[in-house]
Amino acid sequence: MMNLVEKEIKVADIITRKLFSGEKMTEKEEGMLQEWLDESEEHRAWFRSYQEKTSYEEFEEIIRVSDQQEQWKRLESGLRGGNVVNWRTWMAYAAGIIILVSLGLWFGLRDRVGKESVMQVAVIEPGKFQGFLILNDGQKVALEKGDTLISAATSNISVSTGQVSYKEKNVGREKVPMEYNTIVVPRGGIYSLILSDGTQVFLNSDSELHYPVRFGEGNREVRLKGEAFFNVTPDSSRPFIVLAGEVRTRVLGTSFNILAYADEPAIETTLFTGRVEVSVEHSLLKKILTPGMQASWTDGASDISVREINSDLRSLWRDGIIVLDDDELESVMRMLARWYDVTYEWKGDRGERHTFTGRINRNDDLASVLSMLTLLGGPRFEIKGTTVYIY
Numbered sequence: 001m002m003n004l005v006e007k008e009i010k011v012a013d014i015i016t017r018k019l020f021s022g023e024k025m026t027e028k029e030e031g032m033l034q035e036w037l038d039e040s041e042e043h044r045a046w047f048r049s050y051q052e053k054t055s056y057e058e059f060e061e062i063i064r065v066s067d068q069q070e071q072w073k074r075l076e077s078g079l080r081g082g083n084v085v086n087w088r089t090w091m092a093y094a095a096g097i098i099i100l101v102s103l104g105l106w107f108g109l110r111d112r113v114g115k116e117s118v119m120q121v122a123v124i125e126p127g128k129f130q131g132f133l134i135l136n137d138g139q140k141v142a143l144e145k146g147d148t149l150i151s152a153a154t155s156n157i158s159v160s161t162g163q164v165s166y167k168e169k170n171v172g173r174e175k176v177p178m179e180y181n182t183i184v185v186p187r188g189g190i191y192s193l194i195l196s197d198g199t200q201v202f203l204n205s206d207s208e209l210h211y212p213v214r215f216g217e218g219n220r221e222v223r224l225k226g227e228a229f230f231n232v233t234p235d236s237s238r239p240f241i242v243l244a245g246e247v248r249t250r251v252l253g254t255s256f257n258i259l260a261y262a263d264e265p266a267i268e269t270t271l272f273t274g275r276v277e278v279s280v281e282h283s284l285l286k287k288i289l290t291p292g293m294q295a296s297w298t299d300g301a302s303d304i305s306v307r308e309i310n311s312d313l314r315s316l317w318r319d320g321i322i323v324l325d326d327d328e329l330e331s332v333m334r335m336l337a338r339w340y341d342v343t344y345e346w347k348g349d350r351g352e353r354h355t356f357t358g359r360i361n362r363n364d365d366l367a368s369v370l371s372m373l374t375l376l377g378g379p380r381f382e383i384k385g386t387t388v389y390i391y
C-alpha cells in the first residue's frame with residue numbers, strides 16, 4: 001500500500017502525463033485521479049487551472065523561469081547516451097518536477113505532513129516589513145508604525161509601510177553640510193528605500209545602508225552591510241558607488257544586486273541591466289560586468305571570479321521567493337535564519353552533504369519550509385523556541 005508521499009507523487013505523475021503528454025491513462029490511473037479530485041474543492045480548482053496549460057510554448061516558458069538546470073542535464077545525458085526521448089514525455093516529467101517543487105503546490109502535502117516531518121514547540125512565522133531609521137542626530141525612528149513625515153535640513157523624509165522615500169528641499173548644495181542617515185532592517189524584516197536622487201533600494205533581512213540625506217556634486221556613495229537590490233537613477237556626472245566590505249561597485253545608472261553578509265563566504269555583485277565596475281579596495285583587482293554576470297570575491301582571494309547566471313532568479317527574494325540552485329544545506333539554513341529570525345544547531349552528522357534545487361515561498365511558516373526540505377531528501381528538523389535543531 002502506498003504511503004501519503006508516494007500517493008501524491010503518483011497523482012502528480014498521472015496529472016502531468018494526462019495534461020501535457022497526451023498519453024492515454026489506464027482505468028486504474030483514471031480512478032486514482034478521480035479519487036484525488038473528489039477529496040476537496042481545492043484539488044478540483046487546481047486541476048481546472050492547469051488544464052489550460054497544454055501548449056509546448058507555455059511549458060517551455062515555465063521551465064525557463066523555473067531554472068530546472070539539473071533536469072535538462074539529465075535530458076542531455078540521455079540523448080548523448082543514444083536514448084530516444086519523446087519531447088512530450090520529457091515535458092511531462094519536467095512539468096511534474098516543477099509542479100511538485102518549484103511552484104510549491106504539493107497538492108496540500110506540506111500542510112498534511114509538515115507536523116509529522118518537523119517537530120515543533122512553537123510556530124515560527126515569516127518575516128515582515130520592519131526596520132528603523134537612524135537620523136543624522138542619532139535619533140531612531142521605527143518604520144513599521146504607518147505614515148510619518150520627517151523634516152531634515154535638505155530633504156523631507158516620508159515613511160510609509162514598507163518604504164522610506166526622500167524628496168530634496170529647494171536649498172543650495174553649498175549652504176548646508178552633508179547629513180547622513182542609516183536604515184537598519186533586522187533579521188525577519190524587509191524594507192525598501194527611495195534615495196534623494198530617485199534611486200530605489202530594496203533591503204533584505206539583517207541588512208543596513210548608510211547614505212547621504214541628499215547627494216552632493218561629486219560621487220553618490222553609500223555603504224552596505226547585508227543584501228540589497230539597487231535600481232540606480234542615471235547621472236553621468238555623478239557615478240553611484242556602493243561600498244560593501246572591501247568590495248567597491250561603481251555605476252552610472254543600472255540595476256544590480258549585492259550580497260555582503262558577514263557570515264557568507266563571499267561578496268557577490270549580480271548585474272541585471274547596464275554595466276558596473278567591481279573592484280577591491282587597496283588592490284588592483286577590477287572587473288567590468290555586463291548583464292547576466294555575477295562577480296564574487298572572497299576575503300584574501302587573488303582575483304575576482306566572474307560567472308554567467310540567470311540574474312532574473314537572483315532578485316526574486318524581493319517578491320518573497322528564495323531560489324535554490326544546488327545550494328548546500330548550510331547556505332540554505334543561513335538564509336532561513338535571517339528571514340525567520342532563528343538560530344540553528346547541528347545534532348546529526350554535519351558532514352553529510354545535502355543540496356537543494358527549487359524555490360521556497362518566504363510567506364510560508366518555517367515548519368512548512370523545513371518539511372519540504374526533508375521531503376526533498378534533507379535531514380529531520382526540530383524547532384524549540386527560536387532554535388532549529390538539525391538531525
